[in-house]
Amino acid sequence: MSTSQLPPPSNFIRTIISEDLENGRREQVITRFPPEPNGYLHIGHAKSFSLNFGLAEDFSGQCHLRFDDTNPVKEEDEYVEAIKEDVSWLGFDWGDHLYFASDYFDQLYLWAVQLIKAGKAYVDSQTVEQMRETRGTLTQAGVDSPFRNRTIKENLELFEKMKNGDFPDGTHILRAKIDMSSPNMNLRDPAMYRILHAHHHRTGDKWCIYPMYDFAHGQGDSIEGVTYSICTLEFEDHRPLYEWFIKELGIFAPQQIEFARLNLSYTVMSKRKLLQLVNDKHVSGWDDPRMPTLVGMRRRGYPPEAIRMFCERIGVGKGASWIDLSVLEECVREQLNKSSLRRQAVLNPLKVTISNYPADKVEELDAPNHPQQPELGTRKLPFSHELYIDRDDFMEEPPKKFFRLGPGREVRLRNGYIIKCDEVIKDENGEVIELKCSADLDTLGKNPVGRKVKGIIHWVSASQAKKVGVRLYDRLFKEENPDKAANYLDALNPESVKVSTALVEPSLLNAEPGTTFQFERVGYFTVDSKDSQPGKPVFNRTVTLRDTWAKLK
Ligand code: ATP
Ligand code: MG
DSSP states (O other): OOOOOOOOOOHHHHHHHHHHHTTSOOSSEEEEOOOOSOOOOHHHHHHHHHHHHHHHHHTTTTEEEEEEOOOTTTHHHHHHHHHHHHHTTOOOOTTOOOEEEGGGGHHHHHHHHHHHTTTTTEOOOOOHHHHHTTTSSSSOOOOOOOOOOOHHHHHHHHHHHHHHHHHHHTOEEEEOOOOTTTGGGGSSSSSEEEOHHHHTTTTTTTTTTEEEEHHHHHHHHHHOSEEEEEEEGGGGHHHHOOOOOHHHHTTOOOOOEEEEOEEETOOOOEEEEEEEHTTTTTSSTTTTTTTTTTHHHHEEEEEHHHHHHHHHHHOSSSSSSEOOOOHHHHHHHHHHHHHHHOOOOSEEEEEEEETTOOTTTEEEEEEOOOOOGGOOEEEEEEEOOOEEEEEGBBBBSOTTTOOOOOOOOEEEEETEEEEEEEEEEEEETTTTTEEEEETTTTOTSSSOTOEEEEEEEEEETTTHHHHHHHEEEESSSSSSSSGSSSGGGGGGTTTTTTEEEEEEOGGGOOTTTTTTEEETTTEEEEEEETOOTBOOOOEEEEEEEEEEEGGGG
C-alpha cells in the first residue's frame, strides 16, 4: 500500500454538475447524506457528507439529511441524535430537510403493490438456502423460483397476509421479477420486502414487513427530488436496479454518481469492526479519543475546521484511494497552530535550582498567549528559584547539535531568563536528580551582550506548578493496513495510550473542557470533556508537534 498522490482540489462531480446546469439538463442541485442509524459516523462519512453539503453550498442548492432506517434490528435513536450532532459539528445545516426512509413506508408499500399488479414482483416462498443456491454465480445463471409465476391475485393476497402478520419471519419474501440470468447479480430477482416481527425505532410495531435497503434508497431520493444521488463505488452495481425500480414505477429519476470511499492508513472504518472494538473493550467507547469516529476526534480535540480541510484536500475521485493518516494529522496541526493558546507543561520533570535567585521571591513574568497573534494577549507566568524542566532537555555529554542544557552550557528559558548549568547532582545510582544553575538576570526579553544562546527550553516554577493527568494518545493500530493482518485485532498498537502526569502552569487548572492548548515544544493537548472535574483537568494529547511516525518508516 502506498500513499496515493493527492488529486487536485476540484472534483469530477463538481464538473458534471456545472455542465448539467450550463446545458440546462438540471435546474437545481439537491443532494443528500443518507446514513443508516446503526453506528456513529467516522471520518469516511465526513468525506461523504462534506461532499454532499459542500456541493449544495457551491451551487446554492440544498442538502438533505436522510436516515435510511430500513433495518429495525440494528437501528436506534441514540445513533440518530449522534449523527445529527456530528453533521452540525462540522458546520453543515440541513435546514428543514430532515427525513427518514421510514416516513416513506406507506408509499413504499403502495409501490410494492403497484409492481405486483404490473406483474413485476412476486412472493417467493423458498427457504433462504434454496434462494441462495438458485441465485447462481458470477459465471453461472440463476434458476427461476418455482413460485415465480404465481398469479397476480395470489401474490396480492400473500403480500397482504405478510403485512398483516400472518406468517413468521423468513417464510416468504417479495421479490422483483427481473432476470435470473442477468450478469448483474443485483438484477436476479432481488428481494424487496421481508417479514420481520421487530420493533422499529420510529414506526414502532406498525409494520412486520420491512422494505429492503435497495427498494427504499433510490425511491427515497426520488420522493425528495434529489437531483444527484452521490454514493460510494460499491453502489455502482446497484444503479441498474435503482433505475429499474424508478422506471417501472414511473417516478422522478435522480442521477447517481459514484466516488471512491476514503481509506485511511492505521485505521479501520467498518462499522462492524468499530462496534467490536467498543463491545470487546479495546477502547473505552465510540468516543474514545483513538477512534476514527467524529465523536472520538471531537473528544481528542480535532477542530472541525481541520476535518473539513482534510476532506477538501484529499479530493474526490473514482480510483480506490488510500490516504495516509499523517495527512489528517497535518491538517489538525495547521489548524491548532493558528487557534490554540500556548502554555508550558513539563511531562518528565528534572529539578533545577537557580542559585542566584532569592529563595523567597516569586516573579510574575508576562508570557504571550500566542507568539504570532499578539491580540490574544498575555498571561502571568510565575518564576522562582526552583523550577522543573524536561529531562530530555538536559544531557550530561551532549553531542554537537544539541543546543539545550549541559554542564557549563547556557540555554534560554522560554519567556524567561537565560540560565547556565553550574553543577549536576546525582543520586547513589548515578542518576541525575537536580541541576544547579545561575540565571543571567539581565536577559529578560533581551539578548545577552557578547554571546549567542541558541537553545530555548520550556519549564515551570516548582512551587506554583500543578500536577494534572495526561493521556498520551498514539495511533490505535500499528499496521498501515490493519485489515492485512490475519485478524485486524492483532494489528492494534499496544502503546496507543500512555497514562501519565504533567506539571503545568497554574492557570491550566481551570481550563474549560474541550479547550486545546499547545504545550510549547511538547504537543497539542485538549481538556477531556468526560473525565475532567472542576479544578482537576485531564489532558488528552490531540497530536504531537511533528510527525513522529515519518522517521520510523
Ligand atoms: P454499512 O452500510 O456497512 O452499515 P456504511 O459505512 O456504508 O456502513 P452508511 O450509514 O450506509 O454506512 O453510510 C452513509 C454514507 O456514507 C453512504 O453514502 C456511504 O457510501 C458513505 N460512506 C461510508 N463510508 C465511507 C467512506 N469510507 N468514505 C466515503 N464515504 C463513505
Ligand atoms: Mg451503507
